[in-house]
Amino acid sequence: MESKPSSSPPNFIDQQVVPGDVVLDLSTMTNQTIKLGSGLRQDGDAISAIKAGVLRFAKPNKYWVESSQKRYVPCAGDTVLGIVVDSRSDNFLVDIKGPTLAFLPVLAFEGGTRRNIPKFEVGTLLYVRVVKANVGMNPELSCMDASGKAAEFGRLKDGYMFESSTGLSRMLLSSPTCPVLEAFGKNLSFEIAVGLNGRVWVNAESPANLILVANAIMKSESLSAVQQKILVERLLKRVQ
Amino acid sequence: MKEDEKKELVTPGEVLGTASELKAGKGAYFSANDKTIYASLTGFRSIIPAPIDATDQRPTVEVTGHKAHGAVPEPGSVVIARITKVMARMASADIMCVGPKSVREKFTGIIRQQDVRATEIDKVEMHASFHPGDIVRALVLSLGDARAYYLSTAKNELGVVSAESSAGGEMVPISWTEMQCPLTGQIERRKVAKVGA
Numbered sequence: 001m002e003s004k005p006s007s008s009p010p011n012f013i014d015q016q017v018v019p020g021d022v023v024l025d026l027s028t029m030t031n032q033t034i035k036l037g038s039g040l041r042q043d044g045d046a047i048s049a050i051k052a053g054v055l056r057f058a059k060p061n062k063y064w065v066e067s068s069q070k071r072y073v074p075c076a077g078d079t080v081l082g083i084v085v086d087s088r089s090d091n092f093l094v095d096i097k098g099p100t101l102a103f104l105p106v107l108a109f110e111g112g113t114r115r116n117i118p119k120f121e122v123g124t125l126l127y128v129r130v131v132k133a134n135v136g137m138n139p140e141l142s143c144m145d146a147s148g149k150a151a152e153f154g155r156l157k158d159g160y161m162f163e164s165s166t167g168l169s170r171m172l173l174s175s176p177t178c179p180v181l182e183a184f185g186k187n188l189s190f191e192i193a194v195g196l197n198g199r200v201w202v203n204a205e206s207p208a209n210l211i212l213v214a215n216a217i218m219k220s221e222s223l224s225a226v227q228q229k230i231l232v233e234r235l236l237k238r239v240q
Numbered sequence: 241m242k243e244d245e246k247k248e249l250v251t252p253g254e255v256l257g258t259a260s261e262l263k264a265g266k267g268a269y270f271s272a273n274d275k276t277i278y279a280s281l282t283g284f285r286s287i288i289p290a291p292i293d294a295t296d297q298r299p300t301v302e303v304t305g306h307k308a309h310g311a312v313p314e315p316g317s318v319v320i321a322r323i324t325k326v327m328a329r330m331a332s333a334d335i336m337c338v339g340p341k342s343v344r345e346k347f348t349g350i351i352r353q354q355d356v357r358a359t360e361i362d363k364v365e366m367h368a369s370f371h372p373g374d375i376v377r378a379l380v381l382s383l384g385d386a387r388a389y390y391l392s393t394a395k396n397e398l399g400v401v402s403a404e405s406s407a408g409g410e411m412v413p414i415s416w417t418e419m420q421c422p423l424t425g426q427i428e429r430r431k432v433a434k435v436g437a
Contacts, residue, residue, distance in 0.1 A: 041407075042407070042424050044423070103328070132367075134326075134367040135371075135406070136325070136326055136371070136372045137326055137327060137328070137366075137367060138327075138328075140328065
């Protein structure tokens, strides 16, 4: 945290914050409605951070703390990679790296009826969407998007899945395209599915390419854009 | 026979009398092969004289256990319960009081999705009706199954009576579907009971 002169209130936007930092004072911001995202908590007039990370602001009024951790807290609307743990008569039990197992209803598939229920074995990797995630209840998943189409959700065949932090997942999904993925995309062909719960699945034509891409992604979380491009160039030179 | 001492402590298996002199009431049983009445609970024995016009003039002996004076939920009674678990189609609750009396042992109740309210029962969202930790007033529908009573909150005066917000403040009801936290001003959805006139 940088120290600012005490004459003006310190502006924490895009700065590192730690739990306990009072980042906003509502008594100085009258007649505004602000939206607090994850990592912030209201105590009367003071808004304090409860997670360590970078404070972000989006116009017109959204504040949140961006942090990266290995634990995942299920949130409605997220797309995640889950592993089937068990199947019951009306839903599959899926592990999504959260505090509890999630339920995937057997009918939550495009054109799903009681007659064509998919048969997933224990250990199947699925790309799913979190529909409901309330505190205290098991999250509910779906293999359809909001309009009822299949949209790439479902079982992921072949390939390799590895675990990452939530920060790396968000970096891989950011737009414009993450530098490491863009650099690989120009020279190799590969498929990737990123789960916001800290799981990434990659598939490529040959195992060598697959391992190359997976290892490069795992290394690139702390690298800047330029460093990522250099890393990819070095790896591709060694292969080709 | 110890008929004069009405508050004597007995333990299970103790002889209370012979079947020729007494009838077995609550907490006591009649053993056919030796025609004696034994106690089946630990508690105080009391003897109730037979009604005057009954053909069988034997007094009834009863043993009152420590749980006997606690209330027991009956179908049709209004109970106060604390919600323990909220699931997709039902909520589990711990019954704490039956009417004005508190219970002496643990009773579990279940509020099913179709019993939360009287209108649009298939569109009920359990998480918008109850949260774990809420205190609700409910009506006992039936004895249910071996695990739990079936409860209902499908009336105006039934539902959440007291609830804590996620920030920790005790919420104030503002309508039959919403409660507001006094610390943060956040509104949370519940199935609120109409208290008062």
